[in-house]
Amino acid sequence: MAEVTADSGKGKVKVFDSEEEVAVGLAKYTADISNKITKEKSSFTVVLSGGSLIHSLRKLVEAPYIDSIEWGKWHVFWVDERVVPKDHVDSNYKLAYDGFLSKVPIPPGQVYAINDALSAEGAADDYETCLKHLVTNGVLQVSAKTGFPKFDLMLLGMGPDGHVASLFPGHPLVKENKKWVTFIKDSPKPPPERITFTFPVINSSAYIAMVVVGAGKAPAIEATLGKSPNSEVLPVGMVSPEDEMTWFFDKQAASKI
Numbered sequence: 001m002a003e004v005t006a007d008s009g010k011g012k013v014k015v016f017d018s019e020e021e022v023a024v025g026l027a028k029y030t031a032d033i034s035n036k037i038t039k040e041k042s043s044f045t046v047v048l049s050g051g052s053l054i055h056s057l058r059k060l061v062e063a064p065y066i067d068s069i070e071w072g073k074w075h076v077f078w079v080d081e082r083v084v085p086k087d088h089v090d091s092n093y094k095l096a097y098d099g100f101l102s103k104v105p106i107p108p109g110q111v112y113a114i115n116d117a118l119s120a121e122g123a124a125d126d127y128e129t130c131l132k133h134l135v136t137n138g139v140l141q142v143s144a145k146t147g148f149p150k151f152d153l154m155l156l157g158m159g160p161d162g163h164v165a166s167l168f169p170g171h172p173l174v175k176e177n178k179k180w181v182t183f184i185k186d187s188p189k190p191p192p193e194r195i196t197f198t199f200p201v202i203n204s205s206a207y208i209a210m211v212v213v214g215a216g217k218a219p220a221i222e223a224t225l226g227k228s229p230n231s232e233v234l235p236v237g238m239v240s241p242e243d244e245m246t247w248f249f250d251k252q253a254a255s256k257i
């Protein structure tokens, strides 16, 4: 497998020959972090995005990775979710359940889907309250530096416009710095109503993997990690976790850096 790892100043950059190899690299990385954290703690808090990331996680539910992981300690969250019923084709929960969660023995009570009976605003408040309870009962830690929750690992994707979670370029939500979870009713990517973690929460996490494949995403990666980065910082360029950032690219996504 051809994998090149470099340090970009904005984190480790791993470039693979193909998406297939990205998926293998991501499985190895995720299993390694899971094993490191579950040796140290009784809970491992993992945040998923929607989109193509879930497909890229497919190797984690295959041998040898699936058998090496202490799934009973996993607690699973979403960095963003569309405000639709959980069985709707647009639901990030459904996407993750069908492609990943249904294949591994994570206790159902440790999978934190949104309350799909509520409005966008209500679902965001409800999710923030859920996170606060998990801080109180010790499942979720708080960053000593920021006071925001500190998730162990976020597995994120990026849109071709450089958005992450449901934080879109030029949208005021990018600047939200008080709430843990907020909502958007005018998302440029359909469907329009979503809830999303805010940047202070994203950036308080320990580890972030940013998984980006395909030529359509090369311009946003060039603008963020290229030799002369754009003066307009895209949301993806604002991602900066407390411990370690790792970028996973196929050759196409990395073709302009």
Ligand SMILES: O=C(O)[C@H](O)[C@@H](O)[C@H](O)[C@H](O)COP(=O)(O)O
Residues within 6 Å of the ligand: 049, 050, 051, 052, 053, 080, 081, 082, 092, 156, 157, 158, 159, 160, 163, 164, 165, 166, 189
């Ligand atoms: O709910 C969502 O829309 C996602 O969570 C979103 O933030 C996604 O991760 C990016 O848009 C990348 O999606 P793709 O990898 O499918 O382009």
